[in-house]
Every structure is written in C-alpha cells, then in structure tokens.
C-alpha cells in the first residue's frame with residue numbers, strides 16, 4: 109500500500125513559535141502539542157523517527173492551514189506545496 113501524496117506540508121519553525129497553540133486548535137487532526145505547548149505532528153501523521161515539524165496535510169485541511177499561517181502571531185508557520193512535476197511515478 110502506498111501513502112497518497114499530501115496536498116501540502118505545514119512547516120513549523122520552533123525557533124519562532126511561542127507555544128500558545130493557536131495552530132493546534134485550528135488543525136486538531138494534524139497537530140498536537142508537546143509538554144511545553146509547542147505544536148508538532150499529531151500521532152500517526154508522520155513516522156516517529158521523522159521530522160515532527162513538517163506535517164503532511166490533506167486537501168480538506170488546507171483552508172484551516174492557511175488560516176493558521178495567517179494568524180500565527182510569530183510568523184512561525186509556512187505552507188509548502190508539492191512541486192507540480194512531483195506526481196506519483
């Protein structure tokens with residue numbers, strides 16, 4: 109079984125984040141928070157050994173992700189869309 113290509117990825121810059129959790133409230137299925145309040149990939153969203161600050165998103169999550177990027181008070185979020193030529197091989 110192959111994992112479908114995500115519609116986009118949300119990158120969290122933890123060096124900018126203040127850990128208040130607005131983004132995790134907007135994207136409860138994609139983000140959870142660590143013991144200090146910093147957002148990271150929700151359980152099962154990425155492999156445990158993978159980068160927890162780059163979170164694959166479904167198409168249905170793009171609107172909320174765009175809101176999170178716009179509303180993040182520290183500009184710590186960035187939406188990364190797949191390159192148009194990087195479709196399934």
Ligand code: SF4
Pocket residue numbers: 120124125126127128129130131132145146147179180181182183184185
């Ligand atoms: S909205 Fe921005 S500052 Fe707030 S927890 Fe999310 S990434 Fe951090």
